[in-house]
Amino acid sequence: MNNYYLLFLLLLLLGCQTEKTVVNQYPRWVGDISADPALDDPEFQLCHGDSMVMQYFNIGMGLQYAGEKLALEKEIYSSYTDSMVSKESGLIRIRFIVNCQGKTGRFRLIGMNSNYQEREFDTSITKQLLEITRSLNSWKVLSYKAQPQDYYQYLIFKMKDGRIEEVLP
Numbered sequence: 121m122n123n124y125y126l127l128f129l130l131l132l133l134l135g136c137q138t139e140k141t142v143v144n145q146y147p148r149w150v151g152d153i154s155a156d157p158a159l160d161d162p163e164f165q166l167c168h169g170d171s172m173v174m175q176y177f178n179i180g181m182g183l184q185y186a187g188e189k190l191a192l193e194k195e196i197y198s199s200y201t202d203s204m205v206s207k208e209s210g211l212i213r214i215r216f217i218v219n220c221q222g223k224t225g226r227f228r229l230i231g232m233n234s235n236y237q238e239r240e241f242d243t244s245i246t247k248q249l250l251e252i253t254r255s256l257n258s259w260k261v262l263s264y265k266a267q268p269q270d271y272y273q274y275l276i277f278k279m280k281d282g283r284i285e286e287v288l289p
Contacts, residue, residue: 164225185208203282220268
């Protein structure tokens with residue numbers, strides 16, 4: 121019986137001394153954007169690392185663009201050419217990160233139909249919207265506790281017959 125106690129104590133001690141490293145295979149939040157060298161500009165840098173990017177729902181300050189939504193929409197509508205090739209309708213969301221210097225990167229696009237089911241749009245539409253979104257350069261720098269922060273931003277384009285009907289948020 122004493123041998124069982126000794127064996128149990130030995131196993132307990134060995135188990136306590138073994139250090140296990142847990143690698144988190146999941147993002148911090150659903151929708152976090154990891155850097156992808158095949159898609160992203162290698163010059164784009166986060167100031168505080170991937171784990172410190174603020175989510176848009178944490179900010180609570182509305183759209184952070186110089187001139188606010190009116191200026192943003194003016195830039196988008198003046199740059200977009202209605203698709204003569206494709207008369208598609210639905211929603212296109214482009215999500216990206218604004219770093220602590222107000223620069224943007226890590227753009228990700230998803231299309232969906234009116235029932236919010238994922239779908240692909242014609243590239244004559246998606247390429248144009250990605251280029252326009254990448255060219256927007258008046259994003260505000262956000263501060264938290266007097267430190268500039270990286271943050272997520274998104275634009276949703278409500279499309280009707282190849283035209284932008286509305287830009288959200």
